[in-house]
Amino acid sequence: MAVAPLFFVLYQxxxxxxxxxxxxxxxxxxxxxxxxxxVIIAGFGRxxxxxxxxxxxxxxxxxxxxxxxTQVDTIRRLGMKVFYGDATRLELLQAAGAARARLFVLAxxxxxxxxxxxxxxxxxxxxxxxxxxxxxxxxxxxxxxxGVTSIYRETLDSSLAMSxxxxxxxxxxxxxxxxxxxxxxxxxxxxVRALADLWDKDEEIYFSEARxxxxxxxxxxxxxxxxxxxxxxxxWDPPGQKKEA
Amino acid sequence: MAVAPLFFVLYQxxxxxxxxxxxxxxxxxxxxxxxxxxVIIAGFGRxxxxxxxxxxxxxxxxxxxxxxxTQVDTIRRLGMKVFYGDATRLELLQAAGAARARLFVLAxxxxxxxxxxxxxxxxxxxxxxxxxxxxxxxxxxxxxxxGVTSIYRETLDSSLAMSxxxxxxxxxxxxxxxxxxxxxxxxxxxxVRALADLWDKDEEIYFSEARxxxxxxxxxxxxxxxxxxxxxxxxWDPPGQKKEA
Numbered sequence: 001m002a003v004a005p006l007f008f009v010l011y012q013x014x015x016x017x018x019x020x021x022x023x024x025x026x027x028x029x030x031x032x033x034x035x036x037x038x039v040i041i042a043g044f045g046r047x048x049x050x051x052x053x054x055x056x057x058x059x060x061x062x063x064x065x066x067x068x069x070t071q072v073d074t075i076r077r078l079g080m081k082v083f084y085g086d087a088t089r090l091e092l093l094q095a096a097g098a099a100r101a102r103l104f105v106l107a108x109x110x111x112x113x114x115x116x117x118x119x120x121x122x123x124x125x126x127x128x129x130x131x132x133x134x135x136x137x138x139x140x141x142x143x144x145x146x147g148v149t150s151i152y153r154e155t156l157d158s159s160l161a162m163s164x165x166x167x168x169x170x171x172x173x174x175x176x177x178x179x180x181x182x183x184x185x186x187x188x189x190x191x192v193r194a195l196a197d198l199w200d201k202d203e204e205i206y207f208s209e210a211r212x213x214x215x216x217x218x219x220x221x222x223x224x225x226x227x228x229x230x231x232x233x234x235x236w237d238p239p240g241q242k243k244e245a
Numbered sequence: 246m247a248v249a250p251l252f253f254v255l256y257q258x259x260x261x262x263x264x265x266x267x268x269x270x271x272x273x274x275x276x277x278x279x280x281x282x283x284v285i286i287a288g289f290g291r292x293x294x295x296x297x298x299x300x301x302x303x304x305x306x307x308x309x310x311x312x313x314x315t316q317v318d319t320i321r322r323l324g325m326k327v328f329y330g331d332a333t334r335l336e337l338l339q340a341a342g343a344a345r346a347r348l349f350v351l352a353x354x355x356x357x358x359x360x361x362x363x364x365x366x367x368x369x370x371x372x373x374x375x376x377x378x379x380x381x382x383x384x385x386x387x388x389x390x391x392g393v394t395s396i397y398r399e400t401l402d403s404s405l406a407m408s409x410x411x412x413x414x415x416x417x418x419x420x421x422x423x424x425x426x427x428x429x430x431x432x433x434x435x436x437v438r439a440l441a442d443l444w445d446k447d448e449e450i451y452f453s454e455a456r457x458x459x460x461x462x463x464x465x466x467x468x469x470x471x472x473x474x475x476x477x478x479x480x481w482d483p484p485g486q487k488k489e490a
């Protein structure tokens with residue numbers, strides 16, 4: 001059993017039967033009938049399906065756009081309206097109700113298609129809020145460039161969750177470990193925003209700014225550790241270097 | 246600029262110069278000199294490098310195993326001991342100090358190699374704690390099978406972080422949205438553990454258990470919403486269905 005199809009096998013056999021549509025229920029080509037179905041999810045793989053299910057168990061339903069025609073029935077039986085096809089096509093976005101939606105979840109895993117879709121949504125539905133998945137930093141820079149501001153780098157939070165556990169196993173208290181990861185994340189997010197306009201322009205300026213960001217995060221943690229432990233850490237605070245109190 | 250190499254360009258140009266080794270500092274083939282370097286990180290891509298940097302800014306140094314020979318100098322200049330080669334080779338694990346390490350961060354992105362490495366570490370260093378990155382559910386099942394218990398599915402936490410933001414944008418209060426994601430995650434983790442022994446054995450039993458898990462998470466959230474809002478939600482609690490108080 002390969003990884004990707006398992007979601008759909010699970011849905012088809014397990015989740016979907018619980019939401020089997022009543023006879024005569026609306027099919028995929030019908031108009032959206034009620035305002036609550038106000039979330040559009042583009043891409044229903046590992047990432048999008050978690051967002052869809054969390055919304056669903058909390059009482060919010062979504063319209064799903066996916067490229068894979070074999071999944072249409074399965075997703076539909078989940079109680080989700082589904083539109084098969086290329087989500088970057090304006091007609092499909094219009095049919096899915098993008099003009100009335102409150103939220104657009106951009107969860108496709110292909111970086112180039114994700115950017116085209118972000119641009120299309122920004123251009124034709126400028127008031128629609130986009131929450132976007134990004135592969136990594138460069139994808140995040142490019143999404144920021146086209147005006148998307150809520151960006152989730154796809155492996156960042158799991159790597160930080162593991163970091164918290166690693167710190168705890170090394171003897172750091174739970175509260176401190178969680179705080180360290182949150183501060184690292186906040187700083188890293190600010191760095192991505194600061195660097196987004198620079199990365200493909202002047203290389204020297206980009207790396208100079210990146211260097212400034214790295215120094216800033218080191219100083220922040222060094223300061224934290226001094227405050228928490230009264231510790232003088234040579235590696236972070238060499239004797240020759242004058243520091244502000 | 247491609248996505249993967251950017252980390253290394255950043256390190257080479259930005260992070261690494263801050264940790265340039267002193268003349269005469271230990272090279273990669275030297276023995277580990279002090280006990281603090283007690284974390285081994287296998288795989289220094291998007292995932293492993295975040296764990297490495299969080300540990301580093303918190304005062305813990307790591308030994309890195311990576312397949313890419315061009316990165317050896319860069320990672321070494323980060324202050325990290327680095328061993329180039331196939332981390333599944335016992336000699337490399339021994340040279341990296343696996344017998345004395347406190348923590349093994351298994352962050353390589355290839356599912357099959359990750360499993361071979363997990364088995365090798367479990368067999369030869371049974372007391373070494375492994376924290377493992379998983380691609381998805383199946384990879385998590387397989388890691389559990391070989392005795393790894395701390396598993397981080399690589400996109401799970403970022404998709405949940407986006408889910409929290411989606412709920413908030415839809416009007417759910419921040420505290421409730423965070424709690425919903427945490428509960429969904431806890432439940433999903435329990436489900437993965439419950440299903441790990443079943444997925445490739447009897448299909449009927451697997452899907453029956455998976456179905457039970459889906460019902461359980463629905464009921465948990467349905468109950469939550471009734472308690473929080475005194476709401477009777479038809480979709481979750483059909484009139485004909487008898488419920489326990």
